[in-house]
Amino acid sequence: MNIIVCIKQVPDTEAIKFDSEKGILIREGVGAIINPPDLHAIEAALTLKDSLGARITAVTMGPPQAEQALRDAISLGVDDVVLLSDRAFAGADTLATTYVLAKAIKKIGSFDLVICGKQAVDGDTAQVGPGLAARLNVPSVTCVSEIGPNVSEGLLQLTRMTDNGRDLLELRLPALITVHPSLNDPRVPSLRGKMRAKKTTVPVWGLEDLGADPERTGLKGSPTRVKSTWIPSFEARREILSGSPEEQVGTLMERLKEAGVI
Amino acid sequence: MSQIVLSKDTASPPDPRDLNAWKGVWVISEPAQGEFPAVTAELLSKGRELSDRLGVDLACVLLGHGLPEDQIQDAVSRGADRVLVLDHPELADFRDQVYGDVIAALARLDRPEIILAPSTTTGRAYIPRVATMLETGLTADCMGLDINENNVLVQTRPTFGGNLMAGIVCPAHRPQMATVRPHVLKPLPEDRSRKGSITRYEPGQDLLSSGIRVLESIHEEIQGPDICQSDVVVTIGRGVESEEYVNMAQELASLLGGCIGATRPVVDAGWASENFQIGQTGVTISPKLYIGLGVSGAIHHTVGIRASEIIVAVNKDPNAPIFDMATYGIVGDVKQILPLLIKSIKERRC
Ligand SMILES: Cc1cc2nc3c(=O)[nH]c(=O)nc-3n(C[C@H](O)[C@H](O)[C@H](O)COP(=O)(O)OP(=O)(O)OC[C@H]3O[C@@H](n4cnc5c(N)ncnc54)[C@H](O)[C@@H]3O)c2cc1C
Ligand SMILES: Nc1ncnc2c1ncn2[C@@H]1O[C@H](COP(=O)(O)O)[C@@H](O)[C@H]1O
Numbered sequence: 001m002n003i004i005v006c007i008k009q010v011p012d013t014e015a016i017k018f019d020s021e022k023g024i025l026i027r028e029g030v031g032a033i034i035n036p037p038d039l040h041a042i043e044a045a046l047t048l049k050d051s052l053g054a055r056i057t058a059v060t061m062g063p064p065q066a067e068q069a070l071r072d073a074i075s076l077g078v079d080d081v082v083l084l085s086d087r088a089f090a091g092a093d094t095l096a097t098t099y100v101l102a103k104a105i106k107k108i109g110s111f112d113l114v115i116c117g118k119q120a121v122d123g124d125t126a127q128v129g130p131g132l133a134a135r136l137n138v139p140s141v142t143c144v145s146e147i148g149p150n151v152s153e154g155l156l157q158l159t160r161m162t163d164n165g166r167d168l169l170e171l172r173l174p175a176l177i178t179v180h181p182s183l184n185d186p187r188v189p190s191l192r193g194k195m196r197a198k199k200t201t202v203p204v205w206g207l208e209d210l211g212a213d214p215e216r217t218g219l220k221g222s223p224t225r226v227k228s229t230w231i232p233s234f235e236a237r238r239e240i241l242s243g244s245p246e247e248q249v250g251t252l253m254e255r256l257k258e259a260g261v262i
Numbered sequence: 263m264s265q266i267v268l269s270k271d272t273a274s275p276p277d278p279r280d281l282n283a284w285k286g287v288w289v290i291s292e293p294a295q296g297e298f299p300a301v302t303a304e305l306l307s308k309g310r311e312l313s314d315r316l317g318v319d320l321a322c323v324l325l326g327h328g329l330p331e332d333q334i335q336d337a338v339s340r341g342a343d344r345v346l347v348l349d350h351p352e353l354a355d356f357r358d359q360v361y362g363d364v365i366a367a368l369a370r371l372d373r374p375e376i377i378l379a380p381s382t383t384t385g386r387a388y389i390p391r392v393a394t395m396l397e398t399g400l401t402a403d404c405m406g407l408d409i410n411e412n413n414v415l416v417q418t419r420p421t422f423g424g425n426l427m428a429g430i431v432c433p434a435h436r437p438q439m440a441t442v443r444p445h446v447l448k449p450l451p452e453d454r455s456r457k458g459s460i461t462r463y464e465p466g467q468d469l470l471s472s473g474i475r476v477l478e479s480i481h482e483e484i485q486g487p488d489i490c491q492s493d494v495v496v497t498i499g500r501g502v503e504s505e506e507y508v509n510m511a512q513e514l515a516s517l518l519g520g521c522i523g524a525t526r527p528v529v530d531a532g533w534a535s536e537n538f539q540i541g542q543t544g545v546t547i548s549p550k551l552y553i554g555l556g557v558s559g560a561i562h563h564t565v566g567i568r569a570s571e572i573i574v575a576v577n578k579d580p581n582a583p584i585f586d587m588a589t590y591g592i593v594g595d596v597k598q599i600l601p602l603l604i605k606s607i608k609e610r611r612c
Contacts, residue, residue: 036530093399094390094400095393095394095397095398095399095400098394122422123422124402124403124542124543125390125400125402125403126386126390126402127386127390127393127400127402128390129390130358130362130386130387130388130389130390130391130394131390131391131393131394132394133358133359133391134362134390134391134392134394134395135394138359138473139357139358139359139472139473139474140358140359140387140391141358141387141474142358142383142386142387143383143387157477161383162356162383162384162479163382163383163384164481164482165479165480165481165482166479166480166482167355167356167476167478167479167480168476168477168478168479168480169474169475169476169477170474170475170477171473171474172473172474173473175473175474222399223278223397223398223399223432223434223435224399224400224401224430224431224432225430225431225432225433226421226428226429226430227416227428227429227430227431228428228429229421229426229427229428229429230426230427230429231425231426231427231561232427232561232564234568234586234587238585238586238587238588238589238590238591239589239590239591240580240585240591240592240593241590241591241592245592245594245595245598245599245602246602248592248594248599249592249599249602249603249606250606252574252590252592252603253606253607253610255590256551256572256574259571259572261493261494261550261551261571261572262518262551262607262610
């Protein structure tokens with residue numbers, strides 16, 4: 001089975017950890033990480049590899065430093081990686097992103113399954129997975145929360161989450177799925193994986209390697225544009241309550257009582 | 263009644279860059295069996311406003327199987343001039359590829375300049391397929407939609423950084439596509455006297471094949487309180503630093519007869535379930551009273567609380583953006599204020 005996992009590197013602005021011993025949240029410095037939902041996509045591929053045998057290729061489109069995300073993927077057990085990086089890819093919206101990803105997947109060759117994360121936490125569009133499936137002309141199933149019980153080279157049984165429950169379905173391959181984080185618990189890198197990650201040379205494919213049309217990549221190939229940004233304004237109705245904590249709470253209670261909400 | 267048969271080559275694909283080849287506004291309905299979906303009514307009200315501004319028709323696209331005739335009338339009563347109906351046994355189950363192919367084929371034929379669709383799990387699954395097949399832009403989870411002086415759709419959503427709103431346009435491609443979450447827009451009142459036209463389409467076999475087979479659809483009721491219906495929402499932000507205070511926030515919510523809400527990092531940390539996440543990626547609420555505890559007020563979050571009647575913020579940073587929109591602000595430590603709030607509410611009771 002050939003599996004392709006699409007991962008994205010994102011800024012770690014939400015760096016947040018839970019220290020269960022002390023019962024507190026820990027914040028750490030901002031770095032770049034694999035989009036957390038994509039760790040579940042990698043894990044889904046590794047689980048299928050464990051049961052059916054598979055060759056897993058992780059693909060990312062991003063700046064040169066996105067190479068690190070691919071090394072991290074190798075340390076988790078991914079077999080091959082490709083970095084799609086070119087100045088001409090910069091500033092891509094989802095349409096231009098799926099164009100480049102689809103070109104790369106065609107260059108990689110045949111695939112049975114493409115796995116994406118539920119969404120990227122920076123842009124949060126959840127559009128790349130389904131859009132990529134349309135380009136590859138394969139069926140897609142989003143928000144997959146369970147794979148199995150029946151899985152084979154050509155057919156997967158799946159559960160997907162819906163707004164009011166879940167659907168059980170059968171998916172004939174080749175196909176694309178996006179996975180919900182509740183699907184699995186991502187494993188931690190193995191020592192062997194880490195060694196391999198260090199030694200690997202990450203192949204980089206640019207515009208020419210993909211035979212891509214520069215009119216369809218990056219900012220040029222993106223129909224959407226950010227036209228303006230602003231801070232929304234609110235009617236001035238704010239009142240900052242003064243005094244000691246007791247007084248502040250006391251005033252608040254009065255105000256809420258006057259307003260009839262308590 | 264005659265039906266127009268759709269297939270992959272019913273219409274030669276119009277050029278997305280030929281702006282004049284596309285006209286009118288579409289609202290794609292959320293597929294539903296019974297009642298008219300609330301989110302469709304919400305989108306139709308915005309669709310009505312946009313089409314009036316442009317002086318064009320508003321069409322509502324209904325798809326599924328065994329669609330109640332009432333839904334067709336409802337689409338008109340809620341603002342549509344035209345209803346485009348796709349009712350076929352093969353559309354009974356939601357299959358991403360089939361829905362995407364069918365809608366793309368219809369769009370190539372009807373050529374709307376704007377498409378609005380619900381940002382539900384279903385919409386998010388197939389609308390991006392449609393946009394890709396039409397080779398056009400799609401803006402997810404818009405908070406606002408407007409027409410500018412050049413008759414271009416301006417789509418508003420928070421920027422990735424979180425403290426700015428962005429106006430996003432798709433100036434040189436048609437259709438201009440946007441999704442909007444449920445509860446973000448207000449529906450128009452029903453007007454049963456409105457008249458509209460109905461066109462029925464039949465999807466051809468070439469649009470209906472897909473490697474997906476739905477074996478079973480399971481309906482599950484939401485567990486616990488419904489945050490969207492609650493009069494009081496006590497929201498836990500990252501400034502609520504430990505589980506002890508999460509529990510206290512829970513207690514405060516119960517004392518006030520409301521429920522808790524949460525910001526995204528708090529949900530990500532597993533302190534509250536996804537159903538309670540408020541904001542761009544979560545739900546939009548309009549309670550009588552919102553209390554934010556240790557919430558900074560990032561725009562991704564505040565877009566979900568704007569319609570609250572009273573906003574109370576407790577934050578130890580006097581410069582936290584939440585204070586700009588708070589009706590009442592307390593600059594203070596949650597660890598100190600929260601127990602006092604609970605105490606004074608309890609005292610009030612006895
Ligand atoms: C694409 C995208 C979509 C997003 N969607 C959402 C969404 O739907 N909903 C959402 O909530 N977020 C969303 N976010 C995240 C959002 O940008 C903010 O990061 C998040 O809302 C911040 O949460 P917070 O206020 O709890 O945490 P922080 O921003 O870390 O704020 C914590 C606040 O607590 C205060 N504080 C700390 N300790 C105390 C104390 N002891 N007492 C009192 N105050 C204290 C601090 O001064 C600070 O202001 C999204 C982000 C992105 C990129
Ligand atoms: N630049 C990229 N490179 C590779 N995969 C991506 C990229 N952007 C998005 N994806 C994949 O698409 C998913 C959804 O992203 P998005 O549509 O941006 O929310 C992510 O979880 C990734 O699996």
